[in-house]
Amino acid sequence: MDRPLRFPRPLRPGDRIGVTSPSAGVEGAGAARIDFCVDWLRGRGYDVEVGECMDGSAITSAPAAQRAAELTRMLADPDIACVVPPWGGETAIDLVDLLDWDALAVAEPTWLVGYSDMSTLLLPVTTRLGWATLHGDNLADTPVEVPAGLMHWLDLAGGEGPFTQSGSGLVATWVRFEEDVRATQWRPVSSGAWQVEGDGSLDVSGRLIGGCIETIGHLAGTPYGDVRGWAEALDEPTIVYVEACESDAVDICRHLHGMRLAGWFDRAAAVLVGRTNAPDHRELTQREAVLDALGRLDLPIVWDLEIGHVPPHLPLVNGALARVVVDGDRQEISQTLA
Template structure:
């Protein structure tokens, strides 16, 4: 596991952004929405470049494992591509873990952006290469949907390295107030679970763990979070932030927040709920691997405290 931070190059207006589909064939299922998302990125001043299989379909995936890895590696190796954005989500991004060319990714540090299922790839890449990756809006779910302006403004601010992006203005509800500082591990809970016990598992020691999920009942998410507990993850982190859940129905009247509080009741670290990120239309963009501070008494309770981007020259 690589623990030395490697910073992606900052994104600027006019830069080329590679768009890849690494799991479900969502663009093929709704090409009109995909086209709207691509157009929205263009309207922001970027030049989208589509992966060969971005609009592909092979059963419940956009292509074979080889196809999807080739698309991704081509975008990474192309130094005219400044960032790579995942088209959407799915359930099988972990099929790519063993085939990722981690030395290639480390040699071409650029922002890699994803959400939901691809969040497991982001955290694996950060764990293996030290590269700060980006949990942020996808083409299909965000750029295509004409969502809240704040979502896209924070994305642009984070990827361009603007200092004001470090102050994340998100009201949180505190179960256990306190202060913690550590590197960010952020993603969809059920997707991150796929990394437990693998060679691509994140560095949990001292981490600020940020989790969310969507369209799953409370009892199923209890199973997933308890798995993290049984693997010792909750003994090693510095703090936990639970994002807003989308479509997660209570089980027997018990909400996701109530379940999390119960599972985590015996720990001493800060625990907060309500961060808008992940599957929510309004979402903050989080640099995975960057250091952040969680402080219940601060005006802005979540603040990035380490650099998360570099100039093109510095990132080499």
Template sequence: MKYPAPLRPDSRIAITAFSSGVPKSCHPRLDRCLDDLRRQGFVVVEGECLRSNQCYVSASLESRARELTAFLLDDSIDAIMPPWGGEIAMDLLSVLDFDSIAKAKPKWLAGFSDISTLTSVITSQCDWATAHCTNLMQLHRLQQEPLTANTLAYLGSSEAFSQYPSEKYQINGESYDENPDAVFNLTESTRWKVLGGSQQGVAFSGRLLGGCLDTLCHLLGSDYLDLKCFQKRYSQDGIILFLENAEFSPTALIRALLGLKYRGTFNLVKGLLIGRNPSDEQHGQSLTYQQALSYALKGLEIPIIYDVDIGHLPPNLTLINGALADVSLIDDRGKIHQRLI
């Protein structure tokens, strides 16, 4: 596994929206986040595919691919941070030259949601470590929640770091166009849980790989995200798959997970981490998300931890795709220790 250099003051961070761009109403928020990067000593390189948004994307496919490729191949760039996710980053996969990317100096590609369409594939295709973590637009200087505030520090680690569950998480937050200084509205108590089996706890290890289920359910098993090949390359370590649900209702979640189950995806992993789902009331279904998980994943002989700090109900862990991780949840005490080896 090839790890990018740890972020330091004077590291060059490129900002490009290869999925959804930032409309004018949210430019004040974007500017605050970019100014905070500069305040911390980073050099910000702002791309052209950033400050507009039409038909769910910042620019044409050709423009987004050209700019992202330029940053990925530029050895003066240390990290690439899109402002946030979006909907159809998948359209880039057929036009990116992964052979050329694999030969370039690795740099951090960081974010979650639709960003994981690229982070998971680049780790799988190029053996670059990438980061599933808080998006740039959430990295406001007033945001003091520890997992979020330490995101760039985790990307500055050179050997290993540990993370623990948050204290509280957000269900509903303010919009950035109405309040460019919005921070998380942390109202709900966090509790990681073991799905089925022993409620005393579980512990397992392996190399992390994963992202947003809404997009990865279409990619896992394809040539772009061939988990079987990845597992063979790191057979001594095994894989921990992590998934988070952005928009699936409980029944849609069942279909997505059963599709992976039928393709043998879960037979290739040593453990499964599942992020928090939307509130049960959001989709108006009588089936709960916990029931959906139990139904879709029953019979799997791997440890499964759910309601983890991953995804669209912040805060987010920083999970390094490709890192060797030790995961435990013992007596309600959760921990993820990642080794960058």
């Protein structure tokens, strides 16, 4: 990163939001869901432009070069204030070296939003360009009502801050598109709370960076995942957040070791771990996987935040200055976009 950290301007009704699929496209009930979500955004006053890379008949929405060109165009277009995908996918990594990084370097920052496979793009846009990016709901989940304690990603992208969120206590799942393409509620499953490893308390501050372990882990050691270099350039503590989607505990353990060896946690003041339904290995749990890789770093670890593939979702801004407090019933994260 050779530019200081920059934040996109606040997103307002009337602004244009670009929709493109840098990874998986849409079809069937999923396409009907995305049509509903586009109408939902338009009903709230946003001008929505849907790109050409949206086909859901294959593993990706279009060839990598076409997806990279459309994403570059939308991010560099001064008339587009925000870009959001329908959802994640599997292989967004195939276009990270095809984006026109030189064109983006001279453009004004644009909000890039999403999670899951979108982490593969959010992270290098922050670490290479210095643009803040927003790890939050993809378009398919954008109309879902946000539970008490959390904020909608549109409110983070549209406000001045600082923004404070607290644990929602809710553990939920999705309503299948085949059941209801217009669903706007999570389906409750149980309750949950943030927990500091060792049952202690925590009050730390740092710049947020992170994402989905299975996708960002492959960027470690490449020019597109130089978290250590980014943190050194900022010369500030970081707070690294991670979440597992579906890989078993051994694979998660390997990824986290690779990230550790690449220096991702060298400047970390704490690690935040998202709630997960990813499977344990017969001889290793998901928690044990994290502790095997990161326990030797003597860093505070906070478990079970709403930042992953178990809804609801607590949106985080890569690059935001965050303060995390966990002390008894107080479970709180504040973000300042400066």
